[in-house]
Amino acid sequence: MKALVIDDAPDIRIYVRALLEKWGYETKDASDGLEGLNCIRESDIRIVVCDWEMPGMSGPELCRAVREAKLEHYVYIILLTGRSETPDLVEGLNAGSDDFLAKPVNAQVLQARLRVGERILKLEQQHTEQNHELRNSRDRLRKAYKLIQSDLMAAARIQRQMLPRSDNPLHPLRAAWLFLPASQVSGDSFNFFELPPDRIGFYHLDVSGHGIPAALLSASLCRALIPGGEPGIAQRQDFLEPALLLANLNRELSNPEGEIENFATIAYGIFDRRTGEGEIAMAGHPPPIIIRNGGEIQSLNLGGLPIGMFPEVAYESQKLHLDAGDKLILYSDGITECQSEAGEMFDVKRLEAVATTTTSQDLPDALRVELTQWRGSSEFEDDISMLILNRPLAKHSETTLDKNPGETP
Amino acid sequence: MSLEKRTQNSVDIVKLPEQLMMAGAADVRTELKEIISNGSGKLIIDLADTTFMDSSGLAVLVSCLQAARKKDEDVCLVHMGPTVSALFELTRLHTVFQIFDDEQGALSALT
Structure with a gap:
């Protein structure tokens, strides 16, 4: 699974990336929100670990931009933050983040949060596949129904003749x-x-x-x-x-x-x-x-x-x-x-x-x-x-x- | 749906519903065909409750007759009311089916 780490601090970027690589993720990184957003758009990124406060586009702004981008897949976003006040959490959730992780980063907690993200992404994937199948069978039914309708209409025409x-x-x-x-x-x-x-x-x-x-x-x-x-x-x-x-x-x-x-x-x-x-x-x-x-x-x-x-x-x-x-x-x-x-x-x-x-x-x-x-x-x-x-x-x-x-x- | 059925002297006796029309005919057909194929093939169809029958209903009765006769047995109809009777005369099916006023007559014809 592809993951992206966005942080303006190079040490945190390198540390978190190393952890993710160790746990088997294919990773990329970005040093600010805009670069991160482009990366999400261009690659098949499914999980994002993103700093809250960055110069330019902030973490919550990135969340909003990702949700508005209407990507093909859901992107699971964990915001890294030193904030723990209720209004901040509400702002982050409203912006479209899925989870928070307190700084400094605790590896065990990060791994557990990533598993939660994977579970949700897996459900989302199944849901998408089922929808896809439903849409396919609905299209097939529609096609068959249309064919029957046109045959019936032809039969009705012949009969009227x-x-x-x-x-x-x-x-x-x-x-x-x-x-x-x-x-x-x-x-x-x-x-x-x-x-x-x-x-x-x-x-x-x-x-x-x-x-x-x-x-x-x-x-x-x-x-x-x-x-x-x-x-x-x-x-x-x-x-x-x-x-x-x-x-x-x-x-x-x-x-x-x-x-x-x-x-x-x-x-x-x-x-x-x-x-x-x-x-x-x-x-x-x-x-x-x-x-x-x-x-x-x-x-x-x-x-x-x-x-x-x-x-x-x-x-x-x-x-x-x-x-x-x-x-x-x-x-x-x-x-x-x-x-x-x-x-x-x-x-x-x-x-x-x-x-x-x-x-x-x-x-x-x-x-x-x-x-x-x-x-x-x-x-x-x-x-x-x-x-x-x-x-x-x-x-x-x-x-x-x-x-x-x-x-x- | 399930038809009221009993068996006497290896003759199956089945009562048909109040109306035998297009909407319910397929179910009745399936049920009667099963009774004929699982039983002796001797069948009495009781029409006491049946006040109306359309052409789909007629098709059900004729297919029962064909199934029973394939087993060298027969279907008898009893307690036919005036409306169904008029339909049978119009379609001349009274010349094809054995029709009796009561069950006793039908039973002695089949056994």
């Missing part, structure tokens, strides 16, 4: 939708596409769980649900037969050996865009709601095993028909199971109430407002999504039936 951009492919049918993922990456997804010449296909799906594994399953399902997207999964003509499409998807995505972690519930259907005739099949998805032009509500309670649980499953489909002014609402259970602060669920009844008093195009926003109020927050526990398909009345105008805001729960 799988959502519809406009309802043009449905023309003359219209669509509106709501998508509020619980975390950045959602297990919910939906879309629609043309099935030439006259039909359109649509789906709404919800993968159990959320976060990355759910999003991965959601993404592979979406790819499989794009006509001509993923070779080998859905055969082209499947798209016209909802029950067959679900059976094929399920066969591909079930692993008979594996343990079930994630599965998906799906509603898949088709419509003839001119006549409004359609067909829908469901794999454990919440019952879609049809709201007729007159306000009558129908629930399509068609059961089916979720996709990805058991390999050989048959699905049923059901015919449906959209007349002018009717709308079909597909939604995830994140809406109906959205809990208020008191733990009460939003329930399908409230969804129906909003849906019957709002036009298709206004429904997503209206529902978002209702749910946020219900929840008491814009943070949701589960993904929230809804797809509304409607067949407009002539001139794209939908009746604003019973539009009475007072009725909204």
Whole structure:
């Protein structure tokens, strides 16, 4: 360990240095405060034995200068002094000295004081090393977290690209939708596409769980649900037969050996865009709601095993028909199971109430407002999504039936 | 968390909590899988207290069924309430699980 002796008296300098060398220190000396300060700055000095009274910079002034210098390591300073009055000691300690040694120098006491200094420096060293390690691991964590965040954001971007951009492919049918993922990456997804010449296909799906594994399953399902997207999964003509499409998807995505972690519930259907005739099949998805032009509500309670649980499953489909002014609402259970602060669920009844008093195009926003109020927050526990398909009345105008805001729960 | 469990005629009988949802599903899954792997593989799941279950809860029950059937045994459900029952009908899982009104029926099915 490097030690520095500062004293304007050469005899004391030589004596103390000799003692320190004998005890194994690597030593230097300086004859005044300023020279000492430079030496401390330039060499790796850890212990300083310094006279109190010197011409120029005094011992306490040197202490102050060392503390202000913000050195990389702590420097332990023992002041040599003939003073023993309390105010002097206080001044020395306040200036930044660590210990005092009375003059004339007693070798045994000096050695004991140096050991105290070494103990403190050792603690300081350990402390610095631990801090350093902590800082390193914190930096590594930050880096990893940043990487995960950017991956998540990329995944969320890809997922958003799988959502519809406009309802043009449905023309003359219209669509509106709501998508509020619980975390950045959602297990919910939906879309629609043309099935030439006259039909359109649509789906709404919800993968159990959320976060990355759910999003991965959601993404592979979406790819499989794009006509001509993923070779080998859905055969082209499947798209016209909802029950067959679900059976094929399920066969591909079930692993008979594996343990079930994630599965998906799906509603898949088709419509003839001119006549409004359609067909829908469901794999454990919440019952879609049809709201007729007159306000009558129908629930399509068609059961089916979720996709990805058991390999050989048959699905049923059901015919449906959209007349002018009717709308079909597909939604995830994140809406109906959205809990208020008191733990009460939003329930399908409230969804129906909003849906019957709002036009298709206004429904997503209206529902978002209702749910946020219900929840008491814009943070949701589960993904929230809804797809509304409607067949407009002539001139794209939908009746604003019973539009009475007072009725909204 | 610890589930209420007893064993009768080498059938493990476990009571599930009031709600089986995403938040607690992983723990329940681990515990049930341990019971199946340490026991005979015959399991009765008592849903008397379970008033609500979400899709994560369903995944837990299905994974138990798969684990039990790997041991050539089975899982029976008893005391299913109306909300859970509606979920089972929607997902057609009532066609996959053996469901009984009471424990006696389940016990005689498993033994």
